[in-house]
Amino acid sequence: MSRRDAPTADRPSRPAAEPTASGPDAKAPRPVTRGRVEKRQAILDAALVVFAREGYDRAGVDVIAAEAGVAKPTVYNHFGGKETLFREMVLSSAIRSRESSLAAIDALPVAPADLTAELLGLAHRLAVCFRDPRAWVLQRVLVTESAHFPDLLKEVVGDGTSRITEALAGRLALLGAAGRLDMPDPVRAAAHFFALTTGEVLTRSLNGARPTEAAELDAILAAGVDTFLRAFAADRCGG
Amino acid sequence: MSRRDAPTADRPSRPAAEPTASGPDAKAPRPVTRGRVEKRQAILDAALVVFAREGYDRAGVDVIAAEAGVAKPTVYNHFGGKETLFREMVLSSAIRSRESSLAAIDALPVAPADLTAELLGLAHRLAVCFRDPRAWVLQRVLVTESAHFPDLLKEVVGDGTSRITEALAGRLALLGAAGRLDMPDPVRAAAHFFALTTGEVLTRSLNGARPTEAAELDAILAAGVDTFLRAFAADRCGG
DNA sequence: GGGAATTTGAACTCTCAAGTTCAAGTTTGC
DNA sequence: GCAAACTTGAACTTGAGAGTTCAAATTCCC
Numbered sequence: 135m136s137r138r139d140a141p142t143a144d145r146p147s148r149p150a151a152e153p154t155a156s157g158p159d160a161k162a163p164r165p166v167t168r169g170r171v172e173k174r175q176a177i178l179d180a181a182l183v184v185f186a187r188e189g190y191d192r193a194g195v196d197v198i199a200a201e202a203g204v205a206k207p208t209v210y211n212h213f214g215g216k217e218t219l220f221r222e223m224v225l226s227s228a229i230r231s232r233e234s235s236l237a238a239i240d241a242l243p244v245a246p247a248d249l250t251a252e253l254l255g256l257a258h259r260l261a262v263c264f265r266d267p268r269a270w271v272l273q274r275v276l277v278t279e280s281a282h283f284p285d286l287l288k289e290v291v292g293d294g295t296s297r298i299t300e301a302l303a304g305r306l307a308l309l310g311a312a313g314r315l316d317m318p319d320p321v322r323a324a325a326h327f328f329a330l331t332t333g334e335v336l337t338r339s340l341n342g343a344r345p346t347e348a349a350e351l352d353a354i355l356a357a358g359v360d361t362f363l364r365a366f367a368a369d370r371c372g373g
Numbered sequence: 374m375s376r377r378d379a380p381t382a383d384r385p386s387r388p389a390a391e392p393t394a395s396g397p398d399a400k401a402p403r404p405v406t407r408g409r410v411e412k413r414q415a416i417l418d419a420a421l422v423v424f425a426r427e428g429y430d431r432a433g434v435d436v437i438a439a440e441a442g443v444a445k446p447t448v449y450n451h452f453g454g455k456e457t458l459f460r461e462m463v464l465s466s467a468i469r470s471r472e473s474s475l476a477a478i479d480a481l482p483v484a485p486a487d488l489t490a491e492l493l494g495l496a497h498r499l500a501v502c503f504r505d506p507r508a509w510v511l512q513r514v515l516v517t518e519s520a521h522f523p524d525l526l527k528e529v530v531g532d533g534t535s536r537i538t539e540a541l542a543g544r545l546a547l548l549g550a551a552g553r554l555d556m557p558d559p560v561r562a563a564a565h566f567f568a569l570t571t572g573e574v575l576t577r578s579l580n581g582a583r584p585t586e587a588a589e590l591d592a593i594l595a596a597g598v599d600t601f602l603r604a605f606a607a608d609r610c611g612g
Numbered sequence: 613g614g615g616a617a618t619t620t621g622a623a624c625t626c627t628c629a630a631g632t633t634c635a636a637g638t639t640t641g642c
Numbered sequence: 643g644c645a646a647a648c649t650t651g652a653a654c655t656t657g658a659g660a661g662t663t664c665a666a667a668t669t670c671c672c
Contacts, residue, residue: 173649189517191430194629205650210631278428278517280582287582319596326600329568333576337568343519343526357558361565364604371610412619433659444620449661 174212176202181223186271190220190279220279221286224272228290231269232298238263239301244308249315250363257331257355264332265351270342277341299324306366316368323366330358413451415441420462425510429459429518459518460525463511467529470508471537477502478540483547488554489602496570496594503571504590509581516580538563545605555607562605569597 180202184193195216199206213219238259246252263269272290280287302324309315317323334354339346346354364370419441423432434455438445452458477498485491502508511529519526541563548554556562573593578585585593603609 187520189428189430189520191428192521195631196629205652206630207632207651208649211648216630274516277513277580277582280579281426281428282431287579291579318599322596322600325573326569326597329573329576329597330565333572334564334568337572340519340526340530341516343516357561358565358568360557361561361604364609365600366603370603434661435659444622445660446621446662447619450618455660 173202173204173208177204177209177212177219178223178226180204181219182227182268182271185220185223185275186267190275190282195219221283224275224283224286224290227268227272231263231266231272234263234266234269235260235298236301239298239305242305244305245312246314249309249367250359253327253359253362254355257327257359260328260332261335261351261355264336265339265342265346267342270336273336273341274343299328302327310368314368315366316370317366323362326365327358327362330362331355334358412441412443412447416443416448416451416458417462417465419443420458421466421507421510424459424462424514425506429514429521434458460522463514463522463525463529466507466511470502470505470511473502473505473508474499474537475540478537478544481544483544484551485553488548488606489598492566492598492601493594496566496598499567499571500574500590500594503575504578504581504585506581509575512575512580513582538567541566549607553607554605555609556605562601565604566597566601569601570594573597 177198180198181193184198184201187193188197193216195209196206198219199209202209209219213222238256241259242256243252264273276287276290299321303320306315306317306323306327307320310317310320315323331354334357335346335351336342338344338350338354416437419437420432423437423440426432427436432455434448435445437458438448441448448458452461477495480498481495482491503512515526515529538560542559545554545556545562545566546559549556549559554562570593573596574585574590575581577583577589577593
């Protein structure tokens with residue numbers, strides 16, 4: 135059971151972040167300058183590490199505070215409690231992960247000399263994004279706790295994965311218009327590109343539970359790109 | 374949720390020999406036969422449901438016992454405790470899931486009249502296996518608790534997923550020998566078949582956290598089989 | 613029917629973690 | 643330098659859940 139928050143805030147001037155009522159407006163209204171340095175970010179980083187390692191329930195606020203080099207009441211000063219800390223950590227990680235994935239897709243040339251090599255490069259860049267602890271903690275933790283944080287699920291996935299898929303679909307459509315690819319549906323092709331590359335990596339590593347060696351990663355991605363091009367390359371029938 | 378868990382019912386200060394707090398007939402009529410029948414299986418089934426719904430840490434043995442229509446000490450009579458119960462539940466579910474997947478693969482004809490239709494049928498059968506709560510609880514729970522139960526991970530995955538992939542690879546190799554498929558590597562093709570069909574279903578449903586409608590399921594599987602055949606059908610270049 | 617084995621309800625102990633309080637120290641703004 | 647705000651360590655309260663105990667009730671097998 136999650137007792138939401140004990141709003142007995144008789145602390146003099148702490149607005150005490152509430153459980154994200156609706157949207158990002160509940161962000162800290164105070165200026166960035168704080169009592170000392172950026173304890174807040176240190177706590178968020180520590181929360182990422184500890185939540186990723188222990189899971190939501192087993193992670194103790196004491197441990198997070200210690201990992202951040204901060205006292206426990208400081209955690210409760212910055213964030214209302216464990217649940218709010220978890221939410222903010224997940225959201226900030228999701229934004230960071232999404233941006234890095236979008237950047238990886240943006241780096242895909244629209245008129246590549248070697249299409250196979252460029253798609254392989256994209257797969258590697260995406261794999262790095264997905265293998266970043268900051269990213270796969272999302273995969274694991276969202277899968278785990280989605281039933282208890284349905285709003286997080288909606289917020290992260292709703293404008294997360296689908297936006298990434300659409301970004302890749304746009305790139306692939308350009309390659310289709312340039313006569314390099316032949317796809318019935320770019321969105322579908324984009325989803326299948328993810329399934330064959332990063333999806334396979336995640337599956338093989340059990341969502342990050344088992345580390346994947348570099349050689350195995352290369353083989354998985356090369357195989358995925360190969361299958362993708364067997365299906366969607368414009369010159370797939372010998373050209 | 375069971376109807377038995379009034380959280381304030383068993384405080385130490387309450388002498389209470391009668392359930393006065395609840396309504397007159399608020400007590401659920403115990404439908405399960407009392408005595409020693411197949412309590413064990415009932416507990417395992419209930420554990421599956423509750424662990425899937427709550428996760429390992431949040432799942433209470435009290436709740437599992439109530440869900441099974443059994444008293445809490447009975448759970449401790451049959452299984453040593455929560456951890457043993459979890460292990461046995463996961464292992465039995467894994468065996469059941471693996472057998473059903475292998476059966477689905479065995480039902481794939483080696484000389485089908487309509488290859489597309491047969492592969493689509495296989496995808497549907499596999500999707501049913503993967504959408505069965507008994508199966509995706511494994512996906513979710515193993516991902517979640519793999520760090521705390523590394524032996525379970527090894528046991529279930531070690532001779533689970535790979536055996537299934539190899540079974541499908543064997544079937545695909547037969548289709549290749551019969552001139553229906555053209556694959557550089559049947560094992561790779563099998564892995565990609567899973568990635569494009571059941572993997573996509575799992576991704577879209579967030580490992581079972583979000584229900585998938587039948588129409589969406591059909592579309593995902595049809596698209597996956599289509600891409601698979603674009604890549605590996607022997608007559609993919611116009612036949 | 614009778615006796616052994618088992619199940620049951622309910623209360624109990626114990627442990628662990630969330631969240632709080634507070635007096636004292638540290639930082640920042642001015 | 644001074645006050646206000648922030649941070650800290652440590653002890654504290656609270657609450658939930660794992661695991662246990664026990665007498666009474668029930669079922670199984672013969």
